[in-house]
Amino acid sequence: MKTLEFPAPPPRAGDEDLRREVRNFLESRLEGRSPLQRAESWNGFDRQFSRELGQRGWLGMTWPRKYGGHERTAFERYVVMEETLAAGAPVAAHWIADRQSGPTILRYGTEAQKEAILPKIAAGECTFCIGMSEPDAGSDLAATRTRAERQADGSWRVNGTKLWTTYAHEAHYMILFCRTSGSPADRHKGTSQMLVDMRATPGVTVNPVLDLMGQHHFNEVHFEDAILPAGSLLGTEGEGWAQVMGELAFERSGPERFLSSIQLLIELIGALQGAGGEGGRNAVGRLFAHLVTLRHMSRGVAALLERGDDASVHAAIVKDLGATFEQELPDIARSLIDEEPDLASTSHFASVLAYTTMAAPAFSLRGGTREILRGIIARQLGVR
Known part of the structure; x- marks a missing residue:
């Protein structure tokens, strides 16, 4: 059976400077956004927010400048993605275009296609499906x-x-x-x-x-x-098949595969303060360990993409494990806090739990079902 490596990205002080810059912007820009709105980050559609990211050079980050890009690294792009998702920012207006459509056009498109579309994506002005x-x-x-x-x-x-x-x-x-x-x-x-x-x-x-x-x-x-x-x-x-497989590697590999339900974990930790006991602490510890492992693996995919390596199978693993983590989280939260999920509740935990519970069934569908993903993984590892 073959083995797969998830390489650790090299430490880069500049990335952490960027992280602080992004975090400060988001703290100010998203002030007043409720926990329920933050939980809807994936589906939050705000063209003005996307334009503001574009104005700061945080879209099309790795692309050539001639197409509106900024020639920055995959690790710098990862920092921006991670911070916007962790903060619950509304990303839907630029999400697909920046993540996969733009890179696909950059790789396979004609010069006319690149010149006509890529600068608009980098400016936050163009939405793809x-x-x-x-x-x-x-x-x-x-x-x-x-x-x-x-x-x-x-x-x-x-x-x-x-x-x-x-x-x-x-x-x-x-x-x-x-x-x-x-x-x-x-x-x-x-x-x-x-x-x-x-x-x-x-x-x-x-x-x-x-x-x-x-x-x-x-x-x-x-x-x-x-x-x-x-x-x-x-x-x-x-x-088309070879091209779409490359596109799916971009879709499946990022931190969105385990951060789209992060607001529920935040609310769970808050609800357990002073009341969770040892069982609550152990449960949160296990969830945090899973989160750290998924982050390491996802950053490993970013390292592979930075090197120009094929990351499709690594991305499938991250997507499958990330969907499992996110789908288990609502059940774990309900087992620890005796509170009914309710979208209209004034309790942040209850409203976010309700949203995540109803959204979770789609987590193992978007980007490919786990049955398809596990078939891809098994073939690569030589066990199928």
């Missing part, structure tokens, strides 16, 4: 049935449906994973990625999908004879 999941396919991306057919004039005619598309109703662009040849039986072969202008493409319909709390973050996106310009192909036709 992910066109991967489909009805009846779950996390089996290779089963995609959405099809793009090249027309005589070089354009592409798209038909199909994408599901669970976060903030498609707010997005400027989508990176669409689709089939350009063959059939779903061909699995990885014949797939490609397309850039879709969500504001100017006739034939694209976005229908809301409400979550357990009645909130509108998810969508169904339907393509009916939607025509994409000839320059919409992202990367190489037929290489």
